[in-house]
Amino acid sequence: MRLRQIEVFYAIMSTGSLRRAAEVLHVSQPAASKVLRYAEQSLGFALFERTGGRLVPTREARIMLPHVNTIFGKISDLKRLTENLRYARDGHAINIGCVPSLGLSLVPRVIQKYHAAHPGNELTIDTLHGTEIVSRILNHELDLGIVFGSYEKQGLTACHIADIPLVMIDQKNTKSPMALEDIDPARYIGLSENDPTACLLDMAWEEAGLAAVPGVRVRTHYMAAxxxxxxGGCAIVDGLTALHHPGLPKPLLLKPSLGMACTVLFRADYALSRISQDILGLLKEEIKEDLAALPEN
Incomplete structure (x- = not known):
């Protein structure tokens, strides 16, 4: 099948009629019908049965549909990619993705400082989960990604910025440092199993010979805080969330201490733009200030 024939087939399957398919494709109905007829002739089987003026998909058409959906998903990705290449590569714009915890205070401060010094440049910031950030960087939708953990993936460069300590926050406890075995499992609020911090904590629980099965799990450190x-209980979150989330008790250090890498991701096949380099420098400065404000013992 030629691409135009696939387009007509997809449009009919999506809209349910030849007339609406022709409207979507901005062609006449006879023209769409002609393309469909040629497609069926080249395939050697019918794609639709004509019943009472309606087109009813055949068994073969339904079998083909998932594969055609995949093709149009790739075409959509390609279209988005070309738009990003056209509009976001002029050196005066940057698209940044950060995980929610870093979007609470750290990244807004960095953006505010940069924008105050360079008001003519365009900045776009999205708050996303780590896997979404990786996908968007590889698809040229983001220039930089700021995440917790390290994402080893072909086509990505990971730049380690700092190690952020994990801390306990609890309205009913002031003991610091807090050992894992002293945490009340009935009150413990856990993180989603997909969170890199949750993976680190699970390994720490296992090494301590303990098991923690939270009654509540959340997807973000902010929600836990x-x-x-x-x-609602106690939680282990990154130190930056504990520092800037209003109304929290003083964060408690863990024993043994645990930390999570803060990493900046970008495409391996592009050199960092001047904007990216400047934001990276500001990010390091702001994290250094935050880490100095966290308790040391």
């Missing part, structure tokens, strides 16, 4: 603020 808010539940603690509301008296």
């Amino acid at each position: 808010e539940l603690v603020r509301l008296g």
Whole structure:
């Protein structure tokens, strides 16, 4: 099948009629019908049965549809890619993705400082989960990604910025450092199993010979911190969230200490632009200030 024939087939399957398919494709109905007829002739089987003026997909058409959906998904990706290449490569714009915890205070401060010094440049910031950030960088939708953990993936460069300590936050406890075995499992609020911090904590629990099965799991450190603020239990979060989330008790260090890498991701086949380099420098400065404000013992 030629691409135009696939387009007509896909449009009919999507809209349910030849007339609406022709409208979507901005062609006349006879023209769409002619393309469909040629497609069926080249395939050697019918794609639709004509019943009472309606086109009903054949068994063969339904079998083909998932593969055609994949093709149009790739075409959509290609279209988005070319738009990004056209509009986002002029050196005066940058698209940044960061995980929610870093979007609470750190990244906004960095952006504010950069924008104050360079008001003519365009900055776009998205708050996303780590896997989404990786996908968007590889698809040229983001220039930089700021994440927790290290994402080893072909086509990506990972730049380690700092190690962020994990801390305990608990309205009912002031003991510091806090050993894992002293945490009340009935009150423990856990993180989603897909979170890199959760993976690190699971290994720490296992090494300590303990098992923690949280009654509540959340996808972000921010949500865990808010539940603690509301008296919903205790949680282990990154130190930056504990530092800047309003209304939290003083963060407690862990024993043994645990930390999570803060990493900047970008495409391996592009040199960092001047904007990216400047933002990277500001990011290091702001993290250094935050880490100095965290308790040392």
